[in-house]
Amino acid sequence: MLYREALNKALDEVMNADDTVVTLGEDVGLYGGSFRVTEGLVEKYGEKRVIDTPIAELSIVGNAVGMAIGGLRPVAEIMTGNFSLLAFDQIINHMAKLRYMSNGKITLPMVVRFPQGVSRQLAAQHSESYEQMLSAVPGLRVLSVSDVNYAYHALKYAVLSDDPVIFIEHELLYNKKGEVNFSQNLDPFKARIAKEGSDITIVSYLKMVDDVMLAVPEIEKELGCSCEVIDLCSLNPVDYESLKHSIEKTSRLVMVEEDHKTGGYGAQIVSWAAEEMFYTLDAPPLRLAGEDVPIPYNRSLELASIPTPESITRDIVTWGKKNDV
Amino acid sequence: MNKLEAEDIYYLMVLGRAFEYAAKENYMKGNISGFLHLDIGQEGFSVAAIKAFEKGDIFSTYREHIMAMARDIETKAIMAELFGKQTGVSGGKGGSMHLFEPSRFFYGGDAIVGGHIPNAVGCAYARALQGNEDGVMVIFGDGATNGGAFFESLNIAATHKLPLLFLCENNEYAIGTNIKRAAPFREQAKKAEPYMLTYTVDGMDAKAVYETVRKAQIQIQEGHGPVFVEAFTCRYEGHSVSDSNAYRSPQEMNHCKVKDPLEKFKKELQEKWLCSEREIKSIEAKAQKAVDEAVEYAENSPEPELDALFENVFYEERKNVVS
Structure with a gap:
């Protein structure tokens, strides 16, 4: 479907x-x-x-x-x-x-x-x-x-x-294919673990979850690590409990979002982690977001304005190497 | 309108005026704060329009104390709301501008000029779908007729022939800007003419307002679609208590106050319904007593508990953490 x-x-x-x-x-x-x-x-x-x-x-x-x-x-x-x-x-x-x-x-x-x-x-x-x-x-x-x-x-x-x-x-998700489990009793405010892992918690939502999933195999190969990918599903309220469990396991947080970086949604997640999880984190959190520019028409410029699987891979690998992941 | 109804309308007008003066006094004393928009001078309009619209939903603005009273919402609960008390209509969370009582089909209290008009359109759509014939009345000032929400609403209400009464209270002032400087003509009903039936009425004449609104509601109930009524009124006070009303000259104010709605309706009571001076005095005393009791009730009511801060943000309360 x-x-x-x-x-x-x-x-x-x-x-x-x-x-x-x-x-x-x-x-x-x-x-x-x-x-x-x-x-x-x-x-x-x-x-x-x-x-x-x-x-x-x-x-x-x-x-x-x-x-x-x-x-x-x-x-x-x-x-x-x-x-x-x-x-x-x-x-x-x-x-x-x-x-x-x-x-x-x-x-x-x-x-x-x-x-x-x-x-x-x-x-x-x-x-x-x-x-x-x-x-x-x-x-x-x-x-x-x-x-x-x-x-x-x-x-x-x-x-x-x-x-x-x-x-x-x-808008790019409408033709995505997937299975629906009609008899499931799903809590829409609970975050979804899109992939389990042990070394980096990557938090995202909407289409960026799919882009992160495309980037993960290369990141894991380059860094020799395992990534946990969390799909927030609900942005208000936030399932901080699931984030906490994951970060306690991995000690590292990456936030990936498509909106503009300044004042973007992920700032709330990273700010929460700084306040609540500071002593659990082994590396400064990384935030990947859209550039602070209006979205341009030209395809190359458009793709340069937001995270893509390639830029997500590049930026997480660079951050990981710098921080001894 | 029979004699009992006429006496009730006069009672509510006197009650409304006494309430507004008591509110002003308590504002000066520091018992009421924030914005306080008084309806003095427009009591006849406010009471008669609500009474004439017998059943059905009513959406109004931030100048709605008297309308709420005319919809049988307790005077003391309204005063308590102005005082910000727990016993207020909105538990002290809304204040003067936000009085709501769905059990009386009264959604008073919108403080975004024109912002409630699309809500009334939606409610009228719901009523039409449900087969409810009473219709919806939305009350707004002349200032709201210059905004986009108003024009969108005329268009949608007319397209779907919705049971909606647009009631414009034209007191010629959007805070301090005269209608002549904000619109190309004085009669805002002209804006509605291409879409629906329109009427204009002297808003200082409670009986005329009553009859026009009644006629409009009957037309709506008969399935004619939306109707627009414009009433010309005079607001005696500034836009709110914090407005000194300096933009209107004493001459303009004197001219505006000549047709006082209470005086006019009192004559109606005496001449048509043969009310004695004693009966009238008794109505006036009853109104003053109700206001005095409302102030006392508000003064003695408790402050909201601090826990109320977090109550009723949502229907389904959930902490921001899901475990």
């Missing part, structure tokens, strides 16, 4: 089981979704529950908030991460805060799905990542899906949860 098919299956199942679930966004209905995640749903559930919206992101999220107040379970799709900036008032001032401001009187069972990241030459206004901003907002759950099985289970969880969830997808 493809990643997008797993998301589609999850949506289909929850819409079939619960009449209050609706999905809304640009081209989610008759067009089938710009990444085909909502394909076939309008034929099954009709235009009232699979709602094609105008190009008005503020309203897509703002209306979803009102639908949730009114007793529905909306799943809003933002066509691409950058467009969500038009909805940030609704996401931060409304979706994240109404519960707290009303002291729990308002409950918002809603999801905003969020394809993002560097795809292929879409340039600066269609390529950015915003998990660092969204995970810094109290009141939002932020899930980041990289694994096909996880995509299915986490999206089902998100829709059925009574909390507002930002569900981040990466």
Whole structure:
């Protein structure tokens, strides 16, 4: 099953089981979704529950908030991460805060799905990542899906949860193949050990997990070591417990992320490690992230702006040699 | 509207004005802090609009104390919220600008100008899907009609023929900027005309506001889609207590205050419903007593426990560490 098919299956199942679930966004209905995640749903559930919206992101999220107040379970799709900036008032001032401001009187069972990241030459206004901003907002759950099985289970969880969830997808993952274990009871807030190892803990999420996995054989060969790869899965809350167990075993931490390095999401993980795991670490943590530049169009420049399997290998090997791994 | 309803509206108007003056006094004493937006001068609009919209969901702004009272939310719980107390409508976490009571279908309290309008659109969508005919009313000021959220909402509400009443309170001032300097015309209903039925009404005349909102809700219930009502009002005080109102001349203020909504509605009570001076005095005394009791209740209420800081961030409380 493809990643997008797993998301589609999850949506289909929850819409079939619960009449209050609706999905809304640009081209989610008759067009089938710009990444085909909502394909076939309008034929099954009709235009009232699979709602094609105008190009008005503020309203897509703002209306979803009102639908949730009114007793529905909306799943809003933002066509691409950058467009969500038009909805940030609704996401931060409304979706994240109404519960707290009303002291729990308002409950918002809603999801905003969020394809993002560097795809292929879409340039600066269609390529950015915003998990660092969204995970810094109290009141939002932020899930980041990289694994096909996880995509299915986490999206089902998100829709059925009574909390507002930002569900981040990466645009290059939609055609990733994987198996879904439909009977699994999966905790979406628990980190996934993508590969076990004993000498370096490499933490990542979304597509960078796959890039790290491509880099690992070469890193292990060059350094003569074994890497543990952790897929965070949830960016808020963070499964620090799993990170702690891994770092206690390896004594080394590498963080790999696609967003810009300054103020990027991984800064939180490394800062946590510095505060909580300082005496366990045998080497300074390494952080590999996107450059502090807007994403360029040219393919060579684009690839130079973010970590790639090659740069991840090179940078971890250099760091490892310097630090006696 | 019958005599009992008219007396109730007058009671709420007097209650509202007394409440706002008591809030101002307690702000000066330091019992209330933050932003405090008073509705003095606009009580007739606030009470009549809420009373006329008998059932259905109401979304409003940060100037919502009187509207909350008109929706039968306890006066003392509103005052306690202004005091930041545990017994407040929002447990002391929202304050003056954030009064919510879903059990009364009242989602007051949005402090992002225009930000609640898309929420009302979404709620109206939900109500239509559920087959609920009461509809939704969203109240906002003239300032909100210049923002994108407003225009997006007109478009979506009209496209889906949603059961939504747009109610614009035009007091001509966005904080200190006159509408003439922010929009090309004074009547903001013109912006809605291509999309839906529109009405304008004298917002200082509670009876006229009541009748117009009632008519609009009936049209919505009959399936005509969204309706826009604009009421022209006068805000006697500054935008908030911390605004000295220096941008309006004494002449302008005098002109604005000529049609006091309480005086006007009192005449209605006397002339149409033959209320005696004694009956009116009794209503006024009852309102003042309720406000005095609300202040006393707020003063004597406990502060929130410090544990409340971390409560109700999420429905499903989880620590930031999963074991």
